[in-house]
Amino acid sequence: MTLAASVAIARGLGWLSRRSGRGGGTSAPGKVLLRLHPSAIQLLSERLPEGTLVVSATNGKTTTARLIGAVVAAQGWPAIQNFAGANLLSGIATALIPDAGTRQAPEIGIFEVDELALPEVAARLRPRVMVLMNLFRDQLDRSGELERIAERWSAMIAGLPADTRLVANADDPSIAALAGDRPGTIWFGIDDPRMALAEVPHAADATRCRRCHTPLRYGRVVLGHMGDWECPGCGWSRPDRDVGVTEATLDGTSGVSLEISTPEGVVHAELAVPGVHNVYNAAAALGAAVALGIPAGRAAAALAAADAAFGRAERVRVGSHDLLILLAKNPAGANTTVHTVMLDPEPLHLLVALNDQTADGHDVSWIWDADYEPLLERLAGVVCTGDRAYDMALRFAYAGCPRDRITVIPDVSAALDHALADLPEGRTLYALPTYTAMLRLRQVLVQRGAAQEFWRDR
Amino acid sequence: MATVEICHLYPRELNIYADRGNLAVFAHRLAARGHRLRIVEVEPGDQLPTGAHLYYLGGGQDRDQLMVADDLRGTKGQRLREVVNGGAVMLAVCGGFQLAGHGYTAVDGTRMDGVGVLDADTIGGPTRLIGNIAIEAELEGERGRIVGFENHAGRTTLGTGSVPLGRVITGFGNDGASGFEGAVTRRAIGTYLHGPLLPKNPWLADRLLEWALEAAGTPVSLDPLDDALEIAAQRVALRRMGLTA
Numbered sequence: 061m062t063l064a065a066s067v068a069i070a071r072g073l074g075w076l077s078r079r080s081g082r083g084g085g086t087s088a089p090g091k092v093l094l095r096l097h098p099s100a101i102q103l104l105s106e107r108l109p110e111g112t113l114v115v116s117a118t119n120g121k122t123t124t125a126r127l128i129g130a131v132v133a134a135q136g137w138p139a140i141q142n143f144a145g146a147n148l149l150s151g152i153a154t155a156l157i158p159d160a161g162t163r164q165a166p167e168i169g170i171f172e173v174d175e176l177a178l179p180e181v182a183a184r185l186r187p188r189v190m191v192l193m194n195l196f197r198d199q200l201d202r203s204g205e206l207e208r209i210a211e212r213w214s215a216m217i218a219g220l221p222a223d224t225r226l227v228a229n230a231d232d233p234s235i236a237a238l239a240g241d242r243p244g245t246i247w248f249g250i251d252d253p254r255m256a257l258a259e260v261p262h263a264a265d266a267t268r269c270r271r272c273h274t275p276l277r278y279g280r281v282v283l284g285h286m287g288d289w290e291c292p293g294c295g296w297s298r299p300d301r302d303v304g305v306t307e308a309t310l311d312g313t314s315g316v317s318l319e320i321s322t323p324e325g326v327v328h329a330e331l332a333v334p335g336v337h338n339v340y341n342a343a344a345a346l347g348a349a350v351a352l353g354i355p356a357g358r359a360a361a362a363l364a365a366a367d368a369a370f371g372r373a374e375r376v377r378v379g380s381h382d383l384l385i386l387l388a389k390n391p392a393g394a395n396t397t398v399h400t401v402m403l404d405p406e407p408l409h410l411l412v413a414l415n416d417q418t419a420d421g422h423d424v425s426w427i428w429d430a431d432y433e434p435l436l437e438r439l440a441g442v443v444c445t446g447d448r449a450y451d452m453a454l455r456f457a458y459a460g461c462p463r464d465r466i467t468v469i470p471d472v473s474a475a476l477d478h479a480l481a482d483l484p485e486g487r488t489l490y491a492l493p494t495y496t497a498m499l500r501l502r503q504v505l506v507q508r509g510a511a512q513e514f515w516r517d518r
Numbered sequence: 519m520a521t522v523e524i525c526h527l528y529p530r531e532l533n534i535y536a537d538r539g540n541l542a543v544f545a546h547r548l549a550a551r552g553h554r555l556r557i558v559e560v561e562p563g564d565q566l567p568t569g570a571h572l573y574y575l576g577g578g579q580d581r582d583q584l585m586v587a588d589d590l591r592g593t594k595g596q597r598l599r600e601v602v603n604g605g606a607v608m609l610a611v612c613g614g615f616q617l618a619g620h621g622y623t624a625v626d627g628t629r630m631d632g633v634g635v636l637d638a639d640t641i642g643g644p645t646r647l648i649g650n651i652a653i654e655a656e657l658e659g660e661r662g663r664i665v666g667f668e669n670h671a672g673r674t675t676l677g678t679g680s681v682p683l684g685r686v687i688t689g690f691g692n693d694g695a696s697g698f699e700g701a702v703t704r705r706a707i708g709t710y711l712h713g714p715l716l717p718k719n720p721w722l723a724d725r726l727l728e729w730a731l732e733a734a735g736t737p738v739s740l741d742p743l744d745d746a747l748e749i750a751a752q753r754v755a756l757r758r759m760g761l762t763a
Contacts, residue, residue, distance in 0.1 A: 197534075207579055262538065267530065273581075275530075416758075422649065423667045425713050428536030447758070450751035454717045457747055458542045468747070470754075 063103055066096035071157050086146035090153030101149070101184040104156040110137055110168035111188030113348060114181060118196040119393045120341045121147065121172035122369045123333060127345035128170050128191075134362035135354045137167040145495075147174045152181060168352075175209050179216040182224075189351040190220070191227040193344050195234040196284055196392035197426065206234075210270075213238050227347040229340065230299040231286040237270035240299070248303040248340075248347040251321070255308055255336055256280040256287070261395055261431055271296055283336055284392040303347045303356075308339045312403045313373075313384060313488070320346055320360060327360035333373045335400035337393075370511075371498040373400070378510045381480050382488040385501065389420065389494050394430035401490045407440040409489050411479040413472060413497035414444070414452040420494040424448050427455045436461055441482055443467045445475035446497045472497065473504045520736035521554040522727070525570035527614075528578070528586050529559050535612055535669070537576030539714030543723050544572075550743055553731065562589040566597045571606060571733035572726065573598065577613030577712070587617060587630045595633035602635050607729045608706035611715055615708035616640045616672050619701065625671075636701045636708045637679030640672040643694075647671070650759050651689025651711060653699045655722065662721035663687075665755040666711030674710075676701050683709050688759045705729050718752045720745045 070093035077085030093100050105112050110132075115125045125141060132139045142155040152171050173181045175195070182190065192213070197206055217226070217238055228239035230247040239245050260267060260281050267285055268275055274293025281287040290297035306326065307319035316331040316339055331342055342363055349359030368374045374385045386401070388394040401408060416424050436459060444452040449470045456466050469475035476491075483489050493501050505511035524544060529537075541557065548555045558567055562585060578586065590598070602608050610618035619638030621631040648669045655664045664684065673693035676682060682692070683700025691699035692710070700709035707726070709715065716723040724740045731738050756762065 207581065262533075273585075423535075423669065423713075425536040425539070425667060428539030428542075428714050428717075429533075448751075448754065450747055450754050451718070453747050454751050455539075458539070458546055458717060460546075463744070463747065466747070468750070 061096050063097050063100060066093055066100060067157055069096060070154075071160060074154065074157070085154070086143040087148070087150040087154055089157055090150040090155070093153050093157060094150065101153050101156060104158070105169055105185050108140075108166060108169050110352070112169035112171065112185045113189040113191065113352070114171050114173045114178065114185065114187045115191040115193065115344070115348075116173045116175055116178045117193030118175060118390060119396070120193050120337060120344070123338060123372050124191065124193065124341040124344050125170055125172040126369050127341055127363055127366045128348045130362045130366035131345055131349050131354060131359040132168055132170060132352070134358050134365070135352075138164040139168045139170050140166040141170045142172060147172050148177045149181060149184070152185070176212070179212050182216055182220065186221050187224055189225045189227060189348055191344050191348050192235050192239060193229050193340065194232045194284070194286060194392075196390055197429070210234055210238065217242060225351040227344060227351050229286065229344065230301050231282060231288070231340075233270060233276060233285065233289050236299055246302045246347045246351050247299045248343040249298065249301045249305070250282050250308065250336075250339055250343065251301060251304040251306050252308045253280060255282050255305075255339065257282065260285065262429060269293055269296060283340065283396060286340070303343055303350060305339055305343050308336070310334065310336070310403060313400060316342070318342060318360075320356075322346060322350060322356040324356040327356045329360040330364040332364060332366065333368050334403065335373065335396060337396040337400075338373070371493070371502060376505055376511050378476075378480060378505065378508065380485070381483055383491055383505075384488050385491045385493065385498060387495065387498050388430075388492045391426050391429035394427070394432070394492070397492055398430070398432060398435055401492075402434060402438070404488060404490075406487055408435060408438050409440050409479065409483050409487060410435070410442040411475060411489055411491040412442055412444050412452050413446040413475070413491065413493035413501060414448040415446045415494050415497040415500070416448050417496045419496050424451050427452060432456060433459050439465060441465045441467065443469060443475050443479040445469055445472050446494070446500075449475075472500045476501065476504060519552050519554065520731055520734050521556055522548055522572065522730045522734050523556045523558060523570045524572045524574055524730070525567055526557050526559050527573060527575045528561065528589075529576075530561065531582040531586050532576040532578040532614060534577050534579060535712035536714045537574070537611060537712075540609070540611070540716045541574065543716035544727065547720070547723055547727060547740075547743065551740055562586065566594045568597055568601055570601070572730040573601065573606060573608040575608070575610040575614030575618060577611055583613050583617065584630055587621075587632070590617065590633050591631060598633050599635055602704055602706045605705065606733050607726060608635060609726060610636070610706070610708040611712055612670060612710055615701070615710060616674065618706065618708045619674065622672055635706045636703050637677035638674050638701045638708060639677070640674040642671050643673045645671070647690035647694050649689060650755065651691070651699070652687040652756055652759055652761055653684035653689070653691070653711070654687055655684030655700075657683075657702070657722075657725050660725070662719075663752070663756075664711060664715075664719045664722055665752050665759075666713040666715055666719070668710040668712070670710050674701070679703055683707055688761060705733075718748060718755060720748045
């Protein structure tokens with residue numbers, strides 16, 4: 061079948077799926093397209109004059125792709141992007157299906173890609189830019205151990221076309237080890253000494269040198285195992301940053317102000333998303349801009365235009381209350397979420413939702429590697445919900461939370477009602493869900509008219 | 519009031535399945551009964567303290583486990599066998615279970631030696647055995663149900679010097695075929711169950727603590743605690759495996 065005919069069939073399917081109310085059709089049309097025309101991804105992506113950019117990481121893919129979307133929009137390049145979560149081959153194929161309407165022809169593809177799917181996606185897209193942000197422990201029962209992803213990425217990088225430009229996180233020793241020898245790599249990192257944790261958190265994953273296995277020494281830990289590191293054994297250390305955040309000022313749970321050093325000089329940026337993890341996301345987006353030849357000043361100014369992706373520091377008004385949804389699906393992500401929530405100086409009201417479905421990981425033991433303990437001193441109450449609500453309740457109980465401050469309501473809708481009923485006027489309820497629990501929570505919010513379906517959120 | 523000393527072996531190398539959750543359970547359940555806990559961490563190259571009452575060995579990634587196996591070769595392993603023979607308690611989870619046995623032979627034939635506290639030997643299998651698991655355990659004549667999660671490529675078989683920790687109700691267990699899970703020799707327990715193991719299994723946690731208190735010279739029968747959350751968590755885990763509590 062010709063590419064045009066395959067595309068027409070796949071496009072019709074997506075339209076039917078949305079029309080019949082069965083959701084957004086964010087993956088199924090691409091699946092059909094790839095079956096009808098296996099090389100569709102190569103052929104369709106070759107039509108993009110500015111090429112493609114892929115972003116992968118354990119944490120931060122969706123928000124970073126969104127920030128880069130704002131940057132290329134400021135450059136005047138119409139972009140196609142995949143929907144958050146539809147980040148396997150099929151989701152990217154779906155995004156590449158051209159619109160039937162008269163929309164401006166896209167010039168660039170910006171894709172967030174699942175860590176395991178990345179080698180296959182890269183082989184087909186031959187991307188112009190590849191942004192590698194971090195590797196944390198995630199869903200061990202699905203992916204095998206962290207080492208295996210690192211091995212696959214290493215083989216992938218060795219096979220990349222010479223003109224693919226890497227943008228890599230200098231602060232993550234695992235990423236630095238992978239990208240270290242590739243010429244032309246654009247390194248980003250955080251150089252503001254105020255962004256330092258007191259110690260390496262428990263969940264840190266890469267505390268030994270990837271080259272000689274000596275424990276790494278940290279001048280500063282910013283997030284998880286990321287920071288200013290060096291190996292006392294072989295002398296290997298953090299690569300010099302091409303894009304370095306020299307000043308980051310966290311504005312509570314609402315945003316961040318940044319001074320960023322770039323090859324074109326220091327630029328200023330305001331972010332509408334909170335927390336130190338978003339400082340990394342912004343640095344990655346500026347690195348991507350440099351790799352794409354977009355002026356750093358223009359890119360930095362564009363970052364303020366990017367709002368939160370669904371479920372990622374997404375603020376929702378429910379009746380007279382504010383709800384902030386902070387996806388937390390692995391120890392490093394949960395720790396970041398805890399730090400972000402702690403930026404609110406008031407007593408904290410939490411709704412923590414733990415599911416154990418395939419997209420969450422069937423193994424919920426990761427919650428014991430996350431540090432919820434800092435919350436306790438200001439915790440007014442926590443409502444635990446989801447398939448494994450009681451496991452979450454035990455996590456808080458054994459963290460030392462008095463059991464009378466823990467409520468368990470497995471049904472997400474009822475749990476939300478309970479948490480909102482307990483919330484004093486003017487305070488924010490913080491929801492910390494795993495991936496499918498976040499989808500369920502949003503479904504409840506959509507039914508109540510408080511939020512939009514996720515597939516309308518581009 | 520007694521002080522229980524736990525020797526946590528290789529906390530930085532062997533911690534992949536939230537082993538610190540098990541330590542948190544020991545700490546809280548001892549404190550709730552008015553006892554004190556002291557945790558001694560042992561790193562590669564350190565001497566093994568012989569006076570601890572409970573030795574804890576978790577699981578790690580392949581490369582870290584090889585390093586630990588290397589460190590345990592020689593006097594450290596010898597001392598571990600001696601303390602267990604002398605009545606100390608040991609809990610070895612997942613990779614720790616394999617290390618507490620005679621060793622592990624990988625699919626490519628490479629051998630990682632264990633310390634031989636348990637009469638168990640492991641060979642690598644072609645697939646990983648992954649999923650929720652429930653077992654009916656028996657310890658010194660007392661029975662209890664234990665739930666957890668398993669994720670291991672190793673197939674472990676027991677010699678006559680160990681008895682299984684329990685029978686598999688649902689899940690794979692030691693080798694996916696025998697119907698047995700775990701191994702017990704004297705007061706050393708090896709098991710593939712994590713999740714972590716102890717928060718949802720207060721019966722097992724309290725048996726281990728009673729043994730540790732006995733090793734500390736204070737034999738007691740621990741008073742029950744309010745375990746409503748623990749019991750509910752176990753019941754939900756069983757129900758999600760299609761079992762009734």
